[in-house]
Amino acid sequence: MTDISAMLTQTATHTLECSRLTKHYGAQQVLRGVDLHVRSGQIVALLGPSGCGKTTTLRLIAGFEEPDRGRIAIDGRVVTDAKTAIAVEQRQIGMVFQEYALFPHLSVADNIGFGLPGNARDKAGRIGELLALVGLAGLEKRMPHELSGGQQQRVALARALAPQPRVLLLDEPFSNLDTALRAQVRSEVKAILRQAGITCVLVTHDQEEALSLADEIAVMFDGQIAQMADAQTLYHKPATRQVAAFVGEANFLPAMAHGDQAACALGTVGLHEAATGSVDLMIRPEQLQLLPEVNGVRAVVRWQEFYGHDQRIGIALESGEALTVRMDGDAHFVVGETSGVKLRSAAHAFAGATVQTT
Amino acid sequence: MSIVTRSLTTITKPVAPAITGRGIRVSWRIPLLPVLIAGLISLPILLLAAELLTPKLDLWAQLWSTVLPRMLGNTLLLMAGVGAGTLIIGTGLAWLVTMYQFPGCAFFDRALLLPLAMPAFIMGFIFMSLFDYAGPVQTAWRALFGRSAPFPDIHSGGGAIIVMTLVLYPYVYMLARSAFREQAGVTLEAARALGCGRKRAFWRIAIPMARPSLAAGAALALMEAMTDFATVRFFSFPTISEGVVRLWEGRMDRVAATELASLLMIVALALLVVERQLRGRARYHQQGGSGRRPVRAALKGQSKWGAFAVCALVLFAAFVLPIGQLVLWAVHEINGHVPGTWETVYGQYVGNSFALAGIAAVLTVGLALLLAHSARIWKSRFVHGLTRIGTMGYALPGSVIAAGVLLTIAPVDHTLHEWLGTGLLLTGSVVGLMYAYVVRFLAVAHKSVESSLDKVKPSMDEAARTLGARPWDVLRRIQAPLVANGVLAALILVFVDVMKELPATLLLRPFGLDTLGVWAYMLAAESFWQAASIPALTIVAVGLIPVILLMRTGDRA
Numbered sequence: 001m002t003d004i005s006a007m008l009t010q011t012a013t014h015t016l017e018c019s020r021l022t023k024h025y026g027a028q029q030v031l032r033g034v035d036l037h038v039r040s041g042q043i044v045a046l047l048g049p050s051g052c053g054k055t056t057t058l059r060l061i062a063g064f065e066e067p068d069r070g071r072i073a074i075d076g077r078v079v080t081d082a083k084t085a086i087a088v089e090q091r092q093i094g095m096v097f098q099e100y101a102l103f104p105h106l107s108v109a110d111n112i113g114f115g116l117p118g119n120a121r122d123k124a125g126r127i128g129e130l131l132a133l134v135g136l137a138g139l140e141k142r143m144p145h146e147l148s149g150g151q152q153q154r155v156a157l158a159r160a161l162a163p164q165p166r167v168l169l170l171d172e173p174f175s176n177l178d179t180a181l182r183a184q185v186r187s188e189v190k191a192i193l194r195q196a197g198i199t200c201v202l203v204t205h206d207q208e209e210a211l212s213l214a215d216e217i218a219v220m221f222d223g224q225i226a227q228m229a230d231a232q233t234l235y236h237k238p239a240t241r242q243v244a245a246f247v248g249e250a251n252f253l254p255a256m257a258h259g260d261q262a263a264c265a266l267g268t269v270g271l272h273e274a275a276t277g278s279v280d281l282m283i284r285p286e287q288l289q290l291l292p293e294v295n296g297v298r299a300v301v302r303w304q305e306f307y308g309h310d311q312r313i314g315i316a317l318e319s320g321e322a323l324t325v326r327m328d329g330d331a332h333f334v335v336g337e338t339s340g341v342k343l344r345s346a347a348h349a350f351a352g353a354t355v356q357t358t
Numbered sequence: 359m360s361i362v363t364r365s366l367t368t369i370t371k372p373v374a375p376a377i378t379g380r381g382i383r384v385s386w387r388i389p390l391l392p393v394l395i396a397g398l399i400s401l402p403i404l405l406l407a408a409e410l411l412t413p414k415l416d417l418w419a420q421l422w423s424t425v426l427p428r429m430l431g432n433t434l435l436l437m438a439g440v441g442a443g444t445l446i447i448g449t450g451l452a453w454l455v456t457m458y459q460f461p462g463c464a465f466f467d468r469a470l471l472l473p474l475a476m477p478a479f480i481m482g483f484i485f486m487s488l489f490d491y492a493g494p495v496q497t498a499w500r501a502l503f504g505r506s507a508p509f510p511d512i513h514s515g516g517g518a519i520i521v522m523t524l525v526l527y528p529y530v531y532m533l534a535r536s537a538f539r540e541q542a543g544v545t546l547e548a549a550r551a552l553g554c555g556r557k558r559a560f561w562r563i564a565i566p567m568a569r570p571s572l573a574a575g576a577a578l579a580l581m582e583a584m585t586d587f588a589t590v591r592f593f594s595f596p597t598i599s600e601g602v603v604r605l606w607e608g609r610m611d612r613v614a615a616t617e618l619a620s621l622l623m624i625v626a627l628a629l630l631v632v633e634r635q636l637r638g639r640a641r642y643h644q645q646g647g648s649g650r651r652p653v654r655a656a657l658k659g660q661s662k663w664g665a666f667a668v669c670a671l672v673l674f675a676a677f678v679l680p681i682g683q684l685v686l687w688a689v690h691e692i693n694g695h696v697p698g699t700w701e702t703v704y705g706q707y708v709g710n711s712f713a714l715a716g717i718a719a720v721l722t723v724g725l726a727l728l729l730a731h732s733a734r735i736w737k738s739r740f741v742h743g744l745t746r747i748g749t750m751g752y753a754l755p756g757s758v759i760a761a762g763v764l765l766t767i768a769p770v771d772h773t774l775h776e777w778l779g780t781g782l783l784l785t786g787s788v789v790g791l792m793y794a795y796v797v798r799f800l801a802v803a804h805k806s807v808e809s810s811l812d813k814v815k816p817s818m819d820e821a822a823r824t825l826g827a828r829p830w831d832v833l834r835r836i837q838a839p840l841v842a843n844g845v846l847a848a849l850i851l852v853f854v855d856v857m858k859e860l861p862a863t864l865l866l867r868p869f870g871l872d873t874l875g876v877w878a879y880m881l882a883a884e885s886f887w888q889a890a891s892i893p894a895l896t897i898v899a900v901g902l903i904p905v906i907l908l909m910r911t912g913d914r915a
């Protein structure tokens with residue numbers, strides 16, 4: 001991010017730029033300076049716990065609400081700043097709502113055609129294309145209440161895509177679907193969005209959804225974006241302890257670092273990046289391995305949760321630290337027994353270990 | 359995944375036009391429309407209140423030494439009597455039909471709403487004619503028990519209270535019934551599982567829980583009782599409302615009428631505050647309910663027929679008897695028809711009534727839509743407060759509103775006259791009357807419009823906006839079609855209420871513009887019962903439309 005040439009090329013192709021957005025509701029500060037830059041054609045997920053301000057951010061981008069401070073530009077055109085507040089209907093934003101918000105008095109075709117200009121004949125072609133795109137050809141005469149949840153959602157998507165918006169916003173688009181359906185719909189939607197090549201911001205509190213759908217994920221806590229990166233980076237090199245704990249599961253272990261090694265309760269372990277002094281190591285449960293033979297570091301098995309394909313095992317080190325281990329389902333350990341434990345790959349270090357967070 | 363393999367050329371190449379619009383941010387905005395509407399509604403009330411702050415003491419002294427003590431006493435008696443009567447009958451009937459099975463209970467459940475169609479003053483003159491000295495009941499009484507057999511004097515507060523109780527109990531009945539239904543299911547079963555019988559559950563659980571609903575229903579009934587001047591006049595039981603009309607109409611003393619109206623307004627506003635507080639609580643209470651109805655216990659033997667008899671008696675007295683009498687009179691009137699009497703004016707009065715009611719309905723519902731729509735857009739407490747001010751007219755007696763409206767438009771008229779020599783442009787025209795109707799019935803329209811607007815979720819508005827619709831398009835393409843039913847219901851309700859309205863119409867109607875209501879009242883006041891039956895029956899027939907709609911939607915009331 002500090003590379004100037006990278007910054008320049010990014011600005012040139014950014015479809016959506018949000019800078020330092022702040023927003024209060026009464027005395028409560030909901031957004032504390034949100035920066036979000038989305039490149040053309042990119043799918044960005046806004047991931048964070050419930051109530052952290054994701055929906056608010058989306059509503060500011062759409063123009064339903066105005067920020068206290070900050071600036072929003074779409075395709076280089078400022079739509080929100082201290083002097084500007086372009087109306088929602090002039091922003092060319094598409095939005096898919098959590099509850100779909102289909103118009104109950106209009107048929108599928110009329111819903112999709114709502115935002116299109118011209119008379120019925122002008123619209124018909126485009127409506128047909130979109131019906132085909134979302135796989136609902138033949139259902140154009142149906143009314144919204146005659147559709148299943150997944151079908152309603154695809155109508156909402158087609159309706160939002162029809163006027164060719166510059167940015168598509170999706171607020172928890174899968175939360176109203178049955179879990180059994182969700183994975184299926186998710187991959188369909190991903191394919192549709194990819195084919196449409198549209199710039200997307202997708203809000204979710206479900207990390208699996210974010211990781212599987214988005215090119216980049218912006219993790220948000222308490223009205224601020226803590227880190228924006230691709231899934232791999234986010235998982236392996238989280239910017240903060242909070243991100244590490246929210247995206248996947250993480251063990252934290254205090255250590256003394258010197259160069260690319262650190263000394264901790266697991267002995268001397270390798271580091272991703274060189275560090276010095278007192279640090280906190282972040283260790284994913286699958287980085288740990290329990291060994292039947294007890295030589296080296298010893299651990300007592302405290303609890304066990306079996307999931308079939310894998311299992312989570314809680315251990316206590318001799319030094320007292322509690323850690324979680326994730327292993328294949330066929331490994332056999334008994335609660336109360338002592339076994340060996342080792343770190344299988346390099347750990348990620350956070351500088352300045354003071355408090356122990358788990 | 360097959361769905362994505364089709365050709366998508368148009369979607370992959372967005373060729374959007376430039377983002378247009380100036381979008382200058384305005385840092386302060388005033389919700390102009392709701393401010394205007396709330397101002398319009400509250401102006402008559404504020405001006406009346408101002409009257410009260412500058413009381414004409416000599417006038418009050420004179421009123422106090424003559425008619426005021428009796429009017430005040432009668433008003434309080436009437437309120438106490440009607441309050442108690444509607445509470446007992448309304449609550450009792452609601453309990454019977456929700457908790458017990460007896461012959462005809464499903465029929466009574468709905469039919470007991472029918473008296474809502476009957477304006478109190480029509481009921482009043484029917485009962486007056488039936489129970490008066492020369493009426494059939496007393497004539498039969500004397501024939502049976504001799505000339506000097508004692509009979510209670512019908513010209514009394516008791517008569518007025520009975521009549522009003524019979525037409526107004528449905529307000530309590532309606533709210534009590536839904537309170538019992540929504541709370542009773544689980545709570546009463548829990549109470550009975552703890553060994554509490556139905557009768558004890560009624561006093562210990564149902565009544566305390568439904569108390570806010572019951573009191574709110576009684577408050578609505580009392581508001582109606584306070585607006586009435588005609589029934590109490592038939593029964594020689596003058597109240598303050600009657601006094602306002604008498605001073606205004608009879609003695610042409612508008613100053614004194616206005617003073618008296620401002621006093622009545624205080625009572626009405628007190629009632630309004632009570633009702634609104636209780637309404638809020640009633641809603642809160644009922645949210646806890648499971649929505650499952652209590653299982654009705656089958657009554658046996660005597661009590662089965664007792665319950666039937668109670669329901670049948672109320673329905674007979676409050677609906678079948680008066681309707682039967684009206685029909686009988688009307689048949690006589692038409693058979694023994696003297697050419698050149700009622701048929702010459704009937705068409706004209708029907709036309710007047712329908713025109714007034716139609717215009718008022720459109721006007722009121724239009725304003726209600728604007729008010730509800732802006733409340734949705736602004737979502738501010740200030741606008742919410744304005745809405746509550748704009749919809750308080752239903753609590754005010756027609757005579758109070760008439761006095762307030764006159765206070766508001768008379769100065770405008772004078773100013774216009776001084777500048778343009780227009781004469782009494784507003785006061786003498788239908789404008790004042792329409793103003794009064796809007797003030798009184800905006801709440802009715804607003805409630806119906808608002809509840810149907812609530813069905814349009816905010817996200818639907820927002821979805822339409824992201825698809826390029828301007829606020830006006832949202833109103834036209836999304837909200838209007840979705841609220842069409844609610845708007846229709848609101849139109850019907852206001853239309854019918856205007857048809858039934860009497861005091862404001864009587865006091866503010868332009869010279870020569872008579873309505874069915876005024877006509878029926880005038881004839882009845884001169885004891886031309888038979889002639890009065892024709893306009894009265896017309897009003898009741900129209901009044902039945904919303905009641906039947908209400909009976910069909912039933913439970914949601």
Ligand SMILES: Nc1ncnc2c1ncn2[C@@H]1O[C@H](COP(=O)(O)OP(=O)(O)O)[C@@H](O)[C@H]1O
Binds near residue numbers: 025055056057
């Ligand atoms: N219209 C509103 N008025 C007051 N507070 C609000 C409003 N909308 C959201 N909030 C508050 O702002 C915070 C962030 O809300 P939101 O953006 O909806 O969170 P998320 O979508 O991340 O769950 C929450 O604490 C919520 O209670």
Ligand SMILES: [Mg+2]
Binds near residue numbers: 054055056
């Ligand atoms: Mg949200």
